Amino acid sequence: MATVLASPLPVSKEKLANPVFEKARELNSLIGKPSQTVSGIRMTNKEFDIYQRKQGDAVELLLMNLLSSSKFNKLEKFNQKKEWEKAISQARTYGTIKLFPEIMRQRYGLDMQTNPIILKATLQNLSERKSWDRASEKTRKQMVRDAMGQ
Numbered sequence: 001m002a003t004v005l006a007s008p009l010p011v012s013k014e015k016l017a018n019p020v021f022e023k024a025r026e027l028n029s030l031i032g033k034p035s036q037t038v039s040g041i042r043m044t045n046k047e048f049d050i051y052q053r054k055q056g057d058a059v060e061l062l063l064m065n066l067l068s069s070s071k072f073n074k075l076e077k078f079n080q081k082k083e084w085e086k087a088i089s090q091a092r093t094y095g096t097i098k099l100f101p102e103i104m105r106q107r108y109g110l111d112m113q114t115n116p117i118i119l120k121a122t123l124q125n126l127s128e129r130k131s132w133d134r135a136s137e138k139t140r141k142q143m144v145r146d147a148m149g150q
Contacts, residue, residue, distance in 0.1 A: 020063045027081045031059060031088060038100045039120050040127025047103045055095035062087040096120070108144040122147045 024031055034055050036048045043051055066072045066087055072080060101116030104123060126132050126143055135143065 039124040
């Protein structure tokens with residue numbers, strides 16, 4: 001899902017038309033961006049780019065599915081907005097439960113079979129410690145690996 005903020009080239013309005021954005025405007029519903037910090041851990045810009053792109057794809061897919069649903073299109077605007085925001089929330093949950101742990105497994109060199117829910121909780125716990133704030137990235141990696149038994 002691309003957003004054109006400013007372009008040196010002329011862009012026609014037809015190319016900018018996106019049914020998801022049009023419906024979001026109609027429902028007065030902000031899609032917004034995910035946070036760069038999850039479970040107390042700030043992703044690097046590179047990690048966040050990946051996270052944001054994949055989560056954006058998930059949001060767009062869920063919302064496009066809603067738009068193509070006759071059941072959704074028959075709902076009153078108020079109920080459409082509730083379903084719309086529920087889909088956005090589901091995509092955000094997917095990001096924090098699935099995408100974030102994948103990124104952290106790569107960052108800390110963990111086994112890809114590492115339980116994502118336990119990893120997320122462990123990172124939350126570690127990030128709340130004073131020793132985490134003072135630790136180098138190498139030390140943090142070891143702290144995570146030790147906490148996860150790897």
